[in-house]
Amino acid sequence: MTNFDFIEMKFPAKAEYVGVARLSISGIANRMGFTYEDIEDLKVAISEAITNAVTHAYHEDDKGEVTIGFGVYENRLEVMVADHGGSFNLNEIKNGIGPYKSNESVENLREGGFGLFLINALMDKVQINNNFGVIVLMTKYLNETEVGFDDDQISTTQ
Amino acid sequence: MNLVIDIVDENRKSIVNLSGEIDAYTAPKLKEAILPLTKHSGHLVEVNLEEVNYMDSTGLGIFISALKSTKENDSQMKLANLQDRVLRLFKITGLDNIIEINAAIRGGNE
Numbered sequence: 001m002t003n004f005d006f007i008e009m010k011f012p013a014k015a016e017y018v019g020v021a022r023l024s025i026s027g028i029a030n031r032m033g034f035t036y037e038d039i040e041d042l043k044v045a046i047s048e049a050i051t052n053a054v055t056h057a058y059h060e061d062d063k064g065e066v067t068i069g070f071g072v073y074e075n076r077l078e079v080m081v082a083d084h085g086g087s088f089n090l091n092e093i094k095n096g097i098g099p100y101k102s103n104e105s106v107e108n109l110r111e112g113g114f115g116l117f118l119i120n121a122l123m124d125k126v127q128i129n130n131n132f133g134v135i136v137l138m139t140k141y142l143n144e145t146e147v148g149f150d151d152d153q154i155s156t157t158q
Numbered sequence: 159m160n161l162v163i164d165i166v167d168e169n170r171k172s173i174v175n176l177s178g179e180i181d182a183y184t185a186p187k188l189k190e191a192i193l194p195l196t197k198h199s200g201h202l203v204e205v206n207l208e209e210v211n212y213m214d215s216t217g218l219g220i221f222i223s224a225l226k227s228t229k230e231n232d233s234q235m236k237l238a239n240l241q242d243r244v245l246r247l248f249k250i251t252g253l254d255n256i257i258e259i260n261a262a263i264r265g266g267n268e
Binding site: 022040048117121 | 179250
């Protein structure tokens, strides 16, 4: 159970690297045997986490790094996104998320704040640590049939 | 990992053909292109997302601000030809009830 591979990457906290992180997670998840749909979910989730880090933490100056860790387990992928630059008000953000209701007037629509909501919707487990900078830890499980396909022994009895 | 924006102006209508990815990097460029089109009263802005294969909340934010601008300026915006994955984000967030989305969806229903 404790046996897993760990991959760590550091990116400059700049928006142009969000796409590179998407390619990375796509490659890792594909190797693990995630479905196309799950890989697309992972791409959105990691982008949202990094976008948060890039836009909130390093608003003032453009310096800083975002650290991304991938824990590759047999049955799941854990993704950690951390910025150690600054922090944003977590409660404020939590209060501002959620789906729209069709009766809300257009004037009151929020233009931001969807990031964490989407991460929650697309991942199986999400934890956020806001003590030193912001760390988002999110998990997506391989479902059972996919684990089966990922085994080395593809052939069945013939 | 880029976004190509091609705008075709007709009489009272602009068609915005997008191709590529909408994320934190490309979003500012898209906002700059779309918002001015919504400033003319009576104008229709039709956004063709057929070639957009990735979008996240930064894209949602732009379409929300564009929608707000259409209400302020008495113009109109429609999104068309969304790929399944992109449409899904509008559904999860409930925005599909608020933004006009063309029913002709590529790739069928979920």
